[in-house]
Amino acid sequence: MPLVRYRKVVILGYRSVGKTSLAHQFVEGEFVEGYDPTVENTYSKIVTLGKDEFHLHLVDTAGQDEYSILPYSFIIGVHGYVLVYSVTSLHSFQVIESLYQKLHEGHGKTRVPVVLVGNKADLSPEREVQAVEGKKLAASWGATFMESSARENQLTQGIFTKVIQEIARVENSYGQE
Numbered sequence: 001m002p003l004v005r006y007r008k009v010v011i012l013g014y015r016s017v018g019k020t021s022l023a024h025q026f027v028e029g030e031f032v033e034g035y036d037p038t039v040e041n042t043y044s045k046i047v048t049l050g051k052d053e054f055h056l057h058l059v060d061t062a063g064q065d066e067y068s069i070l071p072y073s074f075i076i077g078v079h080g081y082v083l084v085y086s087v088t089s090l091h092s093f094q095v096i097e098s099l100y101q102k103l104h105e106g107h108g109k110t111r112v113p114v115v116l117v118g119n120k121a122d123l124s125p126e127r128e129v130q131a132v133e134g135k136k137l138a139a140s141w142g143a144t145f146m147e148s149s150a151r152e153n154q155l156t157q158g159i160f161t162k163v164i165q166e167i168a169r170v171e172n173s174y175g176q177e
């Protein structure tokens with residue numbers, strides 16, 4: 001019987017960037033129209049990657065800003081993060097930079113497995129953040145970057161398989177030290 005590994009992943013970002021929509025699209029395979037400010041919601045899904053099976057426990061948060069203090073429950077026992085901004089909001093991108101710094105400090109400045117996501121890529125006329133800027137920011141952390149659209153289901157599966165791979169990558173890099 002394959003070993004099912006448990007992975008806890010927290011989705012962080014400014015409000016209304018599409019955190020809930022991405023989680024919902026991933027777990028339920030559909031886009032739900034309308035704005036529902038999440039308090040905090042959790043999702044579970046078994047993800048198969050090659051021969052390995054993972055029990056992915058996703059925590060969808062209410063949203064943060066640059067003044068937010070991250071609770072311990074977002075740090076302790078968390079394996080990885082999906083940091084989401086909207087490509088239509090420069091402010092949401094700036095919030096991500098401050099959130100990452102808080103995560104990095106919360107984890108004792110060790111490497112944190114992160115996938116940075118620029119969501120709402122379908123709204124190109126309203127774009128305020130270019131892909132190259134997201135790419136640069138993720139590269140400065142040694143993290144992965146992708147753009148997505150929860151509305152069009154572009155790459156939403158890929159985000160969550162990527163974060164599982166990032167967790168393995170960071171764990172392996174420690175094993176080799």
Ligand code: GDP
Nearest residue numbers: 015016017018019020021034035120149150151
């Ligand atoms: P959250 O507060 O970050 O969890 O954001 P939500 O998932 O609740 O989404 C906020 C609003 O943006 C809702 O009206 C969604 O329908 C919309 N939305 C989310 N993702 C996308 C996307 O990829 N494209 C477009 N066009 N709208 C989106």
